[in-house]
Amino acid sequence: MSTDRTNVPAAAPLAASRDTEAASTSPSPHGAGGWARRIAVWLTCGALSVVFVYPLVWLVSASFKPRQDVFNNKLIPDPVELGNYAKVIDQLPFLRWTFNSLVVGLSAATAVTLSSALVAFGFAYFQFKGKNALFALVLGSMMLPSAATLIPTYLIWDRLGFTGTQVPLWAGNLFGSAFYIFLLRQFFRGLPREVFDAARVDGAGFFALFWRIALPMSKPALAITFILEFQASWVDLLKPLVYLNDTNLFTLPRGLKAVLDNFGQGGQREWEVVMAANVLVVLPMFLLFAVAGKYIMQGISVSGSKE
Amino acid sequence: MRPETRAAYGFLSPWLIGFVGLTLGPVLATFVMSFSDYDVLSSTQWVGTENYSDALSDSHAHAALANTLFYTALYVPLSILTALGLALLLHSAGRLKGVFRTVIYLPVVTPPVATGVLFLQLLNGQSGLINSALGAVSLPTPNWTTDPMWIKPGIVIMSLWSVGSVTLILFAALAEVPAHLREAALVDGAGAWRRFYHITLPMISPAIFFSVVVNTIASLQLFSEVYTMYFGKTTTPPPEAALFYVVYLFQQAFEEFEMGYAAALSWLLFLIIMAVTAVQLAVSRRLVHYRGD
Structure with missing residues (x-):
């Protein structure tokens, strides 16, 4: 992780993932055997797609089955049971x-977008x-295991009287987060200096x-930051387990x-009720992915180019 | 101080405050606390190195560490190989690329708790989907969720389902390999395997190394899926084969309120992670190729 590698003309990682699109839509240059190869690739993709998607299909299917059918592993529920969802909505907050x-x-x-942007x-x-030493510290803190700070952080929120509230679930984000600081700094460095000089x-x-x-x-960089953190916060289980006792304050993962x-x-x-609840926890993330998948996948690709 | 410098530190202040208050301070506090006996309610007792000697003779801590290391040693290489295969496939998928990428990424978008709940059913030894698929092709059908020997491999299978983010990182690296290099090798008559081994692999080795380091750190701290599946309120006692390090740490800190002991466990994990990362860094100097070297 040498920091000098981050001096590439800024926003290069973002640009790079755009080039990807162009590069792979161009046809394969190897004509002979190209078709056989292409069909083999497509069949493999198809088979693997089933492996990745089928568990989710199974989940949705199970959530519409009556209890005795949940484990019959049939694709289409017969009969279809809508009562599982009604039970989740009626009996649970x-x-x-x-x-x-x-x-x-x-x-x-x-919180994390504004504070990280300021720092970046x-x-x-x-x-x-x-500056370089401090930035190396930012990058270094990315490697720090969260377990190393878990207990004192809990005691700090406890002293401040915030345990049992949702505040510890987000307030730490007011101080920026290393990965987003890195990402936004890359982007800011790519902005033309003259614009700032003229404004000065x-x-x-x-x-x-x-x-x-x-x-x-x-x-775009702010959107990536916002969406990645929204997603990270949405799926977190550890913090709600540590800080929340009151069922009415639970987030969805803690609720599930x-x-x-x-x-x-x-x-x-x-299990039919559990599966219906599970679908309702997964669904919002899939909706977010449908709307903002481009940003999510771009952000992940960028994370690899830190070196 | 120049006004520019003052302004710069103004912009940096949120991170500086957070670093001191929520990172550096707590890391040091964890270290100090690890020499104490503290249960939140009564006052702190200083116990010297007792927490550490307790950890050395605590069979649960041993099991938790062994389980976590076993899982990491199994999962990290498998995940990198799987992700590399998928990334190469994705790279040559042509028009299917967009769809296939989305499909691979869907499990990553699934919240870990939901993945845990789902795989608890899929891995079920009697009625699970995975065993009915294995049985259909006459493969062994172990009790993934109850047999101590198969619990961790089952968790590895679950984790491999979410290999999409590593895949995307490697795929982005593949896309940056200059086409002219591969074409030059093609002209020189290099076969597909030699082109991959001598050109593609060195070019993407920084991304592979990054993925290994990040995945190892994450695996050593695996918590959400495993806690969801086997801990919390259950009618049967949780199997010891599923006791992962951070799960045990969580139990000691927030269920037993043995804060001092948990702080010692945290500090030990911190040292283990630093040592593993240092070894990986040392090995990488010989294996990872950085452009411009």
């Missing part, structure tokens, strides 16, 4: 949990003593450079664990 997940996810994503701009725009001549302050120029010009504990293996083994 599922809508409440969805709302909680939304509030926590939006707070976490907003500090690293991208200014020249000052100790016109009397703009440093914060105006950030707020009025850097942020509006960086919407409670469903498993009370209806599944810790309860009456009403």
Whole structure:
């Protein structure tokens, strides 16, 4: 992880993943045997697609089956049981949990995007003593296992009186997060310097450079940051387990664990209810993926080019 | 101080405060706490190195560490090989690329808790989908969720389902391999395997190395899926074969409130992760090829 490798002309990783699209749509240059090869590739892709998708199909199917049919592994439920979903909505605060997940996810994503952008701009725009050392520290902190800070962090929130509330689930994001600082710095460095210099001549302050120029010009990178963090916050189980006791404050993953504990293996083994609840936990993430998959996959591809 | 420098530190201040208050401070506090006996309610007792000597003789801690290392040693190489295969396939998938990429990525978008709940059923020894598929082609059908020998391989299968993010990282690296290099090798008469081994593999080795390091750190801290499947409120006691390190750490800290002991466990995990990463870094110097070297 040498930091000098990050000095590539900024935003290169983002541009690179765009080139990908162009490169692979061009036809294979090897004419002979090209068709046989292509069909083999497509068949393999098809077979593997079934492996990846079938568990999810099984899940949806099971959620519409009556209890005795859940494990019959039939593709189409017969008879179709809609009561599983009714039971989840009626007997559990599922809508409440969805709302909680939304509030926590939006707070976490907003906090981390703004704070990381501020810090990233500090690293991208200014020249000052100790900058490289500090940035190396940012990159280094990415490798730190979260287990190393778990217990004191809990005690801090406990002292501040925030255990049992949703605040610890997002408030740590107010201080920026290393990966997003790295990502946004890369993007900011790619913005033309002249624009900032011209604004300085016109009397703009440093914060105006950030707020009025850097942020509006960086919407794709900000979107990647926001969406990745929203997703990360939405799926987290550990923090809700540590900080939340009140069922009404649960987020969806914590709620689903409670469903498993009370209806599944810790309860009456009403697996059809557990599966319906599971679908309702998975569905919002798939909707997000349908709308913003491009940003999510771009963000993941960028993470590999840190070196 | 120049006004520019002052402004720069202004922009950096959220991270500086967070680094001191929520990273560096807690890491040091974990270290200090590991020499104490603290249960949140009563006051702190200093116990010297007792927590560490306890950990050395704690059979649950041993099992948890052994399970975690076994899983990591099995999962990380398998995940890299699987992801590399999928990335190469994706690279030559032509028009199917977009669809196939989405399909591979869907499991990554699935929340870990949901994956845990789902695979608890799919891996079920009697009625699970995986065993009915294995049985259909006359392969052995172990009790993945109850047989201590098969619990961790079952968890590896579940984790491999979510191999899509590593795949995307390697795929992005593959796309950056300059086509002219491969074409030059083709002109020189190099076969597909030699082109892959001598050109593609060195070019993407930084991305592979990055994935190995990140995946190892994540595997050593596996928690959500395993906790969902085997812990919490259950009618049968959780199998020891599923006791992962962070799960045990979580139990000690937040179920037993043995904060001092849990802090020692945290610090030990921190050291283990640093040691493993250092070894990987040392090995990588000979294997990883950085452009411009």
